[in-house]
Amino acid sequence: MRELHGKVAVxxxxxxxxxxALARACVAEGMSIVLADVESARLDTEARKLRDEGATVLAVPTDVSDSSSVDELAEAAGARFGRVHLVCNNAGVGPGGVTWEVSEQIWKWVLDVDLWGVVHGIRAFVPQLVGQxxxxxxxxxxxxxxxxxxxMAAYSAAKHAVVGLSQSLRHDLELAGSPVGVSVVCPxxxxxxxxxxxxxxPADQLGQPPETGLEPSHPDTRDSFYQRMEVDSMDPAEVATQTLDAVRMDRFWVIPDASILSRLDAEVEAVRRAASTGDRAPRHVAADTQGSTQ
Ligand SMILES: NC(=O)c1ccc[n+]([C@@H]2O[C@H](COP(=O)([O-])OP(=O)(O)OC[C@H]3O[C@@H](n4cnc5c(N)ncnc54)[C@H](O)[C@@H]3O)[C@@H](O)[C@H]2O)c1
Structure with a gap:
């Protein structure tokens, strides 16, 4: 979608x-925006700020884990703007915990928001994009x-699934002859x-929060995780800029921190070696970066 000016983003x-940051980047491109979030007070505050700066904004309190809530978001966007052009399925939560200790409730929460939230967004909006x-x-x-x-097993499982379903979506759109584009952002x-x-x-759905497991990262690396949040981490505005570039250029992959590519090379090389020689892949290809990603 080369031209963003005058278009509508959800x-x-x-x-x-x-x-x-994506919302602000869309406004800077001259787009109207529909902001959706489960934190309605903060949603209202940010929407008001953007309106005060001159943006055209609709704010819709939404729980992406609930398909009917996402359907209502699509209806509200359509009622206000007629058409939607860009859909960013971005909402997410990121608790951690040692894999075998993660409670069923935490698994459910993460998969409901991080995976089903994307599925609901695709089902609610893509038919309209294809139709137009x-x-x-x-x-x-x-x-x-x-x-x-x-x-980060639950988070990792959900985020791997988002990559896979985004690839399938892209193939399905291509096979259907649709010009609708897809990008997957891997910050x-x-x-x-x-x-x-x-x-x-969501205490109303899952009961009292567990005493442990709501914080991201491995307990042994938690300190370094928080230090890295302060020191090495990226500005969300940079992620947003790269994302809108990808939308304009119809690029699938958005990898804001290119240093990850060497880790991917190491994984692919380990798989290739195992496939070609029967060698066992090293147990810890990424040992030097443990706990350093989200
Ligand atoms: N921050 C990082 O280092 C990082 C790295 C990789 C990927 N991500 C992904 O980026 C996305 C955005 O997260 P962020 O880092 O900006 O964190 P954030 O906590 O600042 O923002 C996440 C937003 O999602 C909202 N949200 C949570 N549950 C929701 C629900 N059920 N329905 C609707 N909205 C809900 C939150 O209220 C919040 O406003 C997530 O998908 C996250 O997994 C973040």
């Missing part, structure tokens, strides 16, 4: 972090959707409120 998880023969879908995965990280560590995802624990 962004989930838009009250904070990467989603809010114009549009682009952006799904937010993670570096952890490319290479699993220790202490590395980014300065957002992700390490406080527990604030969105």
């Amino acid at each position: 962004i989930t998880g838009a009250a904070s972090g990467i989603g809010l 023969s114009e549009g682009h879908v952006v799904n937010t995965s993670s570096v952890t959707g490319l290479v699993g990280s220790p202490g 590395g560590m980014t300065r957002t409120r992700m390490n406080d995802s527990g604030r969105n624990w």
Whole structure:
């Protein structure tokens, strides 16, 4: 979608972090925006700020884990703007925990938001984009959707699934002869409120929050994780800029932190070696970066 000016973007998880940065980047391109988030007070505050700056904004409190809530978001966007052109399935939560200790409730929460949230967004909006023969879908995965990280099994599983379903979506659209584009965003560590995802624990659905497991990362590496959040992490505005470039250029992969590529090379090389010689892949290809991704 080369021309963004005058178009309409829907962004989930838009009250904070990467989603809010995407919203601001869309406004800078002259787009109207529909902001969706489960944190309605913060959603209202950010929407008001953007309106005060001159943006055309609709804010719709939305729980992406609930298909009817996402359907209502699509209806509200259609009622206000007629058409939607860019859909960013970005909302996410990122708790951690040692794989065999992660509670069923945490698994459910992460898969409901990080995976089903994207599925609901695709089912609610893509038929309309296909029908109008114009549009682009952006799904937010993670570096952890490319290479699993220790202490983040549920998150890693959900984010790998988002990569896979985005690839399938792209193939299905191509086979259907649709010009609708797809990008999958795989950020590395980014300065957002992700390490406080527990604030969105849905106590009404899943009961009291667990005492442990709501923080991201492996317990042994937690200190270094938080240090890296401060020191090495990326500005969400940079992730947003690269994402909109990909939309304009119809590029599938958005890998804001290119240093991940050497880790991917190591994984692919290990698989290739195992396939060609029967060698066992090294147990810890990415040992030097444990706990350093989200
Ligand atoms: N921050 C990082 O280092 C990093 C790295 C890779 C990927 N990501 C991904 O980026 C995306 C955005 O996260 P962020 O880092 O900006 O964190 P953030 O916590 O700042 O923003 C996430 C937003 O999603 C919203 N949200 C949570 N549950 C929701 C639900 N059920 N329905 C609707 N909205 C909901 C939150 O209220 C929040 O506004 C996520 O998908 C996350 O997994 C983040």
